[in-house]
Amino acid sequence: MLSFGLTEEQKMYQTTAHDFAAKVMRPVEAHHDRTGEYPWEVIRKAYELGLMNTMVPAEYGGLGLPALDATIVAEELAWGCSGISTAMEANQLASGPVIMYGTEEQKQKYLGMLTGPVDADGNPHMAAYGVTEPGAGSDVAGMLTTATKDGDHYVLNGQKMWITNAAKATWYFVVCYTDKTARYKGMSGFLVDADTPGITVGKKEDNMGQRASDTRAITFDNVRVPAENLLGGKEGVGWMQAMHAFDKSRPLVASGAVGLARAAFEYARDYSMERQAFGKPIAKNQAVSFMVSDMAMNIEAARLLVQKAAYIHDQGQRNTKAAAFAKAFAADMAQKVATDAVQVYGGYGFSKEYPVEKLYRDSKIYQIYEGTSQIQRLIMSREIYSGV
Numbered sequence: 301m302l303s304f305g306l307t308e309e310q311k312m313y314q315t316t317a318h319d320f321a322a323k324v325m326r327p328v329e330a331h332h333d334r335t336g337e338y339p340w341e342v343i344r345k346a347y348e349l350g351l352m353n354t355m356v357p358a359e360y361g362g363l364g365l366p367a368l369d370a371t372i373v374a375e376e377l378a379w380g381c382s383g384i385s386t387a388m389e390a391n392q393l394a395s396g397p398v399i400m401y402g403t404e405e406q407k408q409k410y411l412g413m414l415t416g417p418v419d420a421d422g423n424p425h426m427a428a429y430g431v432t433e434p435g436a437g438s439d440v441a442g443m444l445t446t447a448t449k450d451g452d453h454y455v456l457n458g459q460k461m462w463i464t465n466a467a468k469a470t471w472y473f474v475v476c477y478t479d480k481t482a483r484y485k486g487m488s489g490f491l492v493d494a495d496t497p498g499i500t501v502g503k504k505e506d507n508m509g510q511r512a513s514d515t516r517a518i519t520f521d522n523v524r525v526p527a528e529n530l531l532g533g534k535e536g537v538g539w540m541q542a543m544h545a546f547d548k549s550r551p552l553v554a555s556g557a558v559g560l561a562r563a564a565f566e567y568a569r570d571y572s573m574e575r576q577a578f579g580k581p582i583a584k585n586q587a588v589s590f591m592v593s594d595m596a597m598n599i600e601a602a603r604l605l606v607q608k609a610a611y612i613h614d615q616g617q618r619n620t621k622a623a624a625f626a627k628a629f630a631a632d633m634a635q636k637v638a639t640d641a642v643q644v645y646g647g648y649g650f651s652k653e654y655p656v657e658k659l660y661r662d663s664k665i666y667q668i669y670e671g672t673s674q675i676q677r678l679i680m681s682r683e684i685y686s687g688v
């Protein structure tokens with residue numbers, strides 16, 4: 301049976317996340333945008349409420365939410381502030397491969413850290429996903445980082461770039477080559493403790509948007525990682541671990557774009573009813589109201605794509621094409637909606653004193669991270685033509 305309604309449980313998660321976004325995130329979003337300060341106080345409260353790590357299975361201390369339910373929460377959090385929600389949701393990207401491929405010991409230890417007791421500073425443990433490199437963003441197989449077996453350890457050398465939560469994470473999921481000759485079949489995934497000697501974290505990137513999120517380079521210089529931290533205990537499967545993690549996380553990231561767009565739409569709708577021009581609210585002009593209608597229509601369409609991609613994943617089926625549809629459509633939509641929201645605000649939209657300026661800057665990264673809009677179309681085209 302096809303249903304577009306939310307269950308009582310889903311409505312409860314949605315309401316909880318929305319209240320949190322409205323009461324805890326919205327009041328501080330401008331501060332974190334301006335200063336780039338990491339939003340620990342928000343993350344601590346989200347952790348206490350159970351809004352972090354929602355997809356970690358219950359036996360490892362999480363809520364064990366299906367991807368569909370997690371997207372409902374993620375949309376609300378990004379409605380609150382997509383910079384802060386990216387810092388929070390990066391844990392879900394890093395924990396994805398562990399949930400899907402970790403050994404029992406790895407799950408107990410590394411998922412348990414995320415849901416377990418806070419650290420000495422009272423902060424919950426965070427994680428980061430390390431695939432991208434300075435010279436390999438879209439082209440994952442072009443990475444250079446290597447792991448060489450040395451007794452009961454692997455020795456990691458190389459550099460990762462644009463890593464969300466790099467300086468805040470307790471552990472990283474890192475993909476690198478254990479066999480350079482085998483292309484993607486020579487890649488392996490590792491769980492790396494962030495305090496391992498030989499790891500250097502770079503400066504915080506001074507980004508255009510989502511400035512609350514901590515993005516840095518991580519350099520590995522002869523970093524010795526115990527062999528037991530090889531994810532799933534198997535070499536050569538790091539590529540698939542990374543790709544399947546994207547299939548799981550792209551609907552989640554796309555739902556963040558939907559949440560941001562919804563915020564921009566609401567501001568534009570409300571402002572268009574208040575702002576007077578030529579003796580009437582500007583919403584009375586179809587040039588404006590049609591722009592706002594397009595926003596509402598495209599947000600709805602994006603959400604349906606997101607929910608379908610998450611639903612397919614939850615059925616245990618491959619959702620690569622649906623996840624790419626959702627990610628590309630939602631990202632491009634969010635950028636357009638945020639741009640049009642600035643347009644509805646006119647000169648005020650260009651000012652930092654009004655909220656749509658931040659939404660415009662924040663929206664851009666959705667077309668870049670987690671696979672660019674161009675890469676999503678590449679993925680779609682391969683899925684469409686394969687086996688035809």
Ligand SMILES: CCCCCCCC(=O)SCCNC(=O)CCNC(=O)[C@H](O)C(C)(C)COP(=O)(O)OP(=O)(O)OC[C@H]1O[C@@H](n2cnc3c(N)ncnc32)[C@H](O)[C@@H]1OP(=O)(O)O
Binds near residue numbers: 386431440553679682
């Ligand atoms: C909220 C969270 C915060 C977010 C913070 C931001 C985090 C990030 O930005 S993380 C980094 C994002 N980076 C990306 O998304 C990388 C984008 N690039 C890619 O995904 C890949 O490089 C991609 C898809 C272009 C593949 O390129 P390419 O090197 O041509 O490999 P390709 O030939 O397609 O694939 C190799 C094999 O893997 C298989 N494969 C690829 N993807 C999948 C998949 N999803 N499922 C199963 N198999 C797959 C292919 O079928 C192929 O198999 P075979 O050899 O049998 O034909």
